[in-house]
Amino acid sequence: MxxxxxxxxxxxxxxxxxxxxxxxxxxxxxxxxxxxxxxxxxxxxxxxxxxxxxxxxxxxxxxxxxxxxxxxxxxxxxxxxxxxxxxxxxxxxxxxxxxxxxxxxxxxxxxxxxxxxxxxxxxxxxxxxxxxxxxxxxxxKHMTEEDWDKVRAGPVGRRLDQEHHKRVTLNKSKFLENLKKARQNRGVVR
Structure with a gap:
């Protein structure tokens, strides 16, 4: 050593x-x-x-x-x-x-x-x-609603919104299909 x-x-x-x-x-x-x-x-x-x-x-x-x-x-x-x-x-x-x-x-x-x-x-x-x-x-942990609003309005928030929108758009048909199956399994939709 x-x-x-x-x-x-x-x-x-x-x-x-x-x-x-x-x-x-x-x-x-x-x-x-x-x-x-x-x-x-x-x-x-x-x-x-x-x-x-x-x-x-x-x-x-x-x-x-x-x-x-x-x-x-x-x-x-x-x-x-x-x-x-x-x-x-x-x-x-x-x-x-x-x-x-x-x-x-x-x-x-x-x-x-x-x-x-x-x-x-x-x-x-x-x-x-x-x-x-x-x-x-x-x-x-100490961020206020105003602080979070600034983050959402800033570049990071906009990027996350775009990623979320893209992910939802890409998976929309699968999501709707799964929703329909879930409703059918509960007897809501035939």
């Missing part, structure tokens, strides 16, 4: 970078140290294998990965995978660690996104299950 936490703890590495620059720094770090193993103090025996998205079971799950930054946290962010936790008995296929512009570290366990460390500097002591977790769709 290699101990490279000193790089993460060096203030000159992280203090001056934010937002997209921070994510670029993290991406470079992951590229440089890919497949290196870091010991974690908590939980005992756990290690972090540094790697990017392509090193996870989600490498081909683009829609799910895209959702990590859009559907869980209060606002949209860009997630950068930093690795996977190994050597634990977590009940998930793979615990993926990532960070975003807020510099906090999150873990995705297949169901929820967990805030596991306030920064990569404190990653050695990460907490899972975390005291703060986010479920898919939580980003929308």
């Amino acid at each position: 290699i101990n490279i936490f000193y790089i993460l703890l060096n203030p000159s590495c992280l203090a001056c970078v934010a937002g997209a620059d921070y994510l670029a720094w993290v991406s470079g770090f992951v590229s440089t140290y890919r497949d290196k193993i870091l010991p974690l103090e908590n939980p005992a025996g756990a290690t972090l294998r540094i790697g990017g998205l392509d090193d996870t079971i989600y490498r081909d799950a683009h829609a799910r990965v895209n959702g990590w930054g859009k559907f869980y946290l209060p606002g949209p962010v860009h997630m950068q995978v930093i690795g996977v936790v190994e050597g634990t008995s977590y009940p998930c296929d793979q615990l993926v660690l990532m960070t975003c512009e807020d510099k906090k570290v999150y873990a995705y366990d297949g169901c929820e996104l967990h805030l596991v460390a306030p920064s990569v500097k404190e990653l050695k002591d990460f907490e899972y299950p975390a005291s703060k977790s986010y479920y898919k769709g939580e980003a929308f």
Whole structure:
């Protein structure tokens, strides 16, 4: 095992970078140290294998990965995978660690996104299950009817309406046929 936490703890590495620059720094770090193993103090025996998205079971799950930054946290962010936790008995296929512009570290366990460390500097002591977790769709829980009206009137809402109309039009005859059969089975139509 290699101990490279000193790089993460060096203030000159992280203090001056934010937002997209921070994510670029993290991406470079992951590229440089890919497949290196870091010991974690908590939980005992756990290690972090540094790697990017392509090193996870989600490498081909683009829609799910895209959702990590859009559907869980209060606002949209860009997630950068930093690795996977190994050597634990977590009940998930793979615990993926990532960070975003807020510099906090999150873990995705297949169901929820967990805030596991306030920064990569404190990653050695990460907490899972975390005291703060986010479920898919939580980003929308405080939206008002007015907010939803704006979404429906915007490009996303229009695209969804068009897709719905297309799907209904394509399946209209099948739908009507099934409706007729259901009515016949209930004795409503002969």
